[in-house]
Amino acid sequence: MPGMGSPLRAAALLALVVLSVLLALLVGSVRQFGASVAHFPDATARGAEEELAALRRALTSQLRQRRGEILPLLVPGGEGEEEDGEGEDPGLWREIRLGSRRAQLGEMGCDALVDMRALEVLGSGYTKLVVKVNLAGGQPVALKLVNEQGIDMGKCVEDFKDPRGCRELVSYKLKKEMVLLQRLKHPNVIQLKGHCAGGGGGGGGGGGEGVTVILEQGNPLQMLQLLQTPWEDRFRVCLDLARLLHFLSRSPLGSVALLDFQPRQFVTVSGSLKLTDLDDASAAETACRTHADCTLRFPHRNFSVACSDRGVCDGLNEKRNIYNAYRYFFTYLLPHQAPAGLTHLVDHIMNSTGELKADINQTLEAFEHILLLYKSGLHLENLPPSVIRDYTPVRGMSTSGDVEYRCWPSYSQRGCVLSVHSAREAAHICNSHSQCGSFTLSGRKTWTGRLLASFRSSFAHLVPDGTSDVYVKKSKAAEASGA
Numbered sequence: 001m002p003g004m005g006s007p008l009r010a011a012a013l014l015a016l017v018v019l020s021v022l023l024a025l026l027v028g029s030v031r032q033f034g035a036s037v038a039h040f041p042d043a044t045a046r047g048a049e050e051e052l053a054a055l056r057r058a059l060t061s062q063l064r065q066r067r068g069e070i071l072p073l074l075v076p077g078g079e080g081e082e083e084d085g086e087g088e089d090p091g092l093w094r095e096i097r098l099g100s101r102r103a104q105l106g107e108m109g110c111d112a113l114v115d116m117r118a119l120e121v122l123g124s125g126y127t128k129l130v131v132k133v134n135l136a137g138g139q140p141v142a143l144k145l146v147n148e149q150g151i152d153m154g155k156c157v158e159d160f161k162d163p164r165g166c167r168e169l170v171s172y173k174l175k176k177e178m179v180l181l182q183r184l185k186h187p188n189v190i191q192l193k194g195h196c197a198g199g200g201g202g203g204g205g206g207g208g209e210g211v212t213v214i215l216e217q218g219n220p221l222q223m224l225q226l227l228q229t230p231w232e233d234r235f236r237v238c239l240d241l242a243r244l245l246h247f248l249s250r251s252p253l254g255s256v257a258l259l260d261f262q263p264r265q266f267v268t269v270s271g272s273l274k275l276t277d278l279d280d281a282s283a284a285e286t287a288c289r290t291h292a293d294c295t296l297r298f299p300h301r302n303f304s305v306a307c308s309d310r311g312v313c314d315g316l317n318e319k320r321n322i323y324n325a326y327r328y329f330f331t332y333l334l335p336h337q338a339p340a341g342l343t344h345l346v347d348h349i350m351n352s353t354g355e356l357k358a359d360i361n362q363t364l365e366a367f368e369h370i371l372l373l374y375k376s377g378l379h380l381e382n383l384p385p386s387v388i389r390d391y392t393p394v395r396g397m398s399t400s401g402d403v404e405y406r407c408w409p410s411y412s413q414r415g416c417v418l419s420v421h422s423a424r425e426a427a428h429i430c431n432s433h434s435q436c437g438s439f440t441l442s443g444r445k446t447w448t449g450r451l452l453a454s455f456r457s458s459f460a461h462l463v464p465d466g467t468s469d470v471y472v473k474k475s476k477a478a479e480a481s482g483a
């Protein structure tokens with residue numbers, strides 16, 4: 001939800017982004033030569049010069065540390081960069097910069113960005129700015145760059161007085177994220193489509209130190225909006241999250257914890273949840289000497305796990321993720337308006353994740369079980385089959401001149417459109433709405449394959465429509481013809 005005044009700010013950011021990408025493309029080819037010439041100004045006072053040199057050394061050491069964090073994430077022996085023997089600059093950096101690692105780090109390069117159209121800012125955070133873009137061929141993507149106005153850049157420049165070096169430092173977070181996206185491929189992780197080295201430079205420098213990451217385009221997750229959608233869509237987000245956490249608990253990098261677990265780290269792509277912010281993912285298990293070292297602290301709960309013989313907290317990453325899923329997602333999205341036949345299963349998930357009594361395998365199993373019941377309509381078994389006899393089916397017809405009424409949460413803003421397993425469930429719903437006089441089943445389906453049914457008070461005419469059936473309530477029809 002853009003606040004007041006943000007269109008202006010967005011426009012300004014966008015102008016900057018477009019400019020910097022163009023600039024980076026222009027200078028890209030010359031950049032690799034004379035890039036590393038020192039550029040701090042001649043300080044007249046010796047003291048100032050020394051101070052600058054000290055800052056520069058501190059920044060360089062941070063740069064080296066960030067680089068060191070990424071190396072263990074690379075495929076061991078995959079390209080043999082560690083055997084290069086150089087140690088200092090294992091081929092990765094050259095390759096990330098030059099794009100020769102394309103096959104591994106997505107296929108698109110800088111050339112994909114030529115003649116792109118930047119549409120709007122999708123989001124920004126401490127570190128990154130994300131822009132919605134149409135590529136020259138019309139393909140929609142999201143571009144992630146260093147957020148020049150972000151807290152990360154601001155703090156770094158304040159500390160080190162070197163915008164160019166800081167851009168490089170902050171870019172390491174993008175590079176780490178890119179490597180993680182590549183190693184943690186999953187339907188619920190945003191897809192990496194490529195990258196352009198040097199695209200993230202803003203004013204000043206010339207952009208040699210930045211990187212632009214090209215991603216599948218999503219919609220930022222809007223919790224308030226999601227709260228108003230049908231249970232089926234909210235369940236989907238929770239199920240996707242359970243599938244993601246199941247994958248992360250046994251990923252190629254080991255058990256991965258999402259240290260910064262918030263709705264804003266996720267987007268949706270056609271209704272399915274995808275993780276997009278990975279720079280705070282950690283594959284390291286917490287080291288411990290006693291059980292007391294293995295306490296998970298949350299504002300309202302503490303949990304402890306065992307310190308294993310290997311000296312790591314067993315399953316701490318997995319538990320941290322499950323409890324965060326419970327407190328940021330499940331509590332808000334799952335229980336509210338769950339179908340009557342499923343509430344006991346939903347309550348069970350709420351309790352076992354909120355108390356950390358189930359591991360991620362059991363949690364995912366519970367979710368998949370609910371999905372199975374919901375899709376097959378088995379949870380409706382105690383609906384009396386007779387309800388359908390209150391209705392006259394009219395096949396191959398739809399209605400016109402409808403008198404609509406609203407229900408909540410409806411798939412349509414104007415009328416009452418709900419998902420049902422069958423005509424029987426729709427009849428049951430119609431019976432429970434005092435205004436309802438008929439309903440139509442068209443061929444439209446939700447993501448689970450359930451049918452969309454539209455309910456209305458009455459209608460003027462029936463019109464032929466091979467794809468839909470109308471069910472007219474007998475009592476209402478009698479009322480109408482009796483009048």
Ligand SMILES: Nc1ncnc2c1ncn2[C@@H]1O[C@H](COP(=O)(O)OP(=O)(O)OP(=O)(O)O)[C@@H](O)[C@H]1O
Pocket residue numbers: 122123124125126127128129130142147190215216217218219220221260264265266267276277278279
């Ligand atoms: N692929 C994408 N499609 C659409 N929107 C996206 C995409 N990736 C990120 N966003 C949006 O951009 C925002 C910022 O991205 P991201 O979280 O990676 O930046 P950040 O600086 O790490 O943020 P934070 O300060 O929350 O950690 C996200 O909250 C999300 O809403």
Ligand SMILES: *[C@@H]1O[C@H](CO)[C@@H](O)[C@H](O)[C@H]1NC(C)=O
Pocket residue numbers: 297299300301302
């Ligand atoms: C969690 O542990 C901390 C430190 O041991 C303690 O101060 C806090 O009160 C505990 N919180 C709860 C909710 O038990």
Ligand SMILES: *[C@@H]1O[C@H](CO)[C@@H](O)[C@H](O)[C@H]1NC(C)=O
Pocket residue numbers: 350351354355
């Ligand atoms: C789980 O169930 C127990 C027993 O009914 C209850 O005391 C506890 O508060 C529940 N916990 C959560 C997180 O719902």
Ligand SMILES: *[C@@H]1O[C@H](CO)[C@@H](O)[C@H](O)[C@H]1NC(C)=O
Pocket residue numbers: 359361
């Ligand atoms: C969880 O399931 C995976 C397979 O999906 C299995 O390899 C693993 O052992 C299971 N873990 C537990 C704790 O049961």
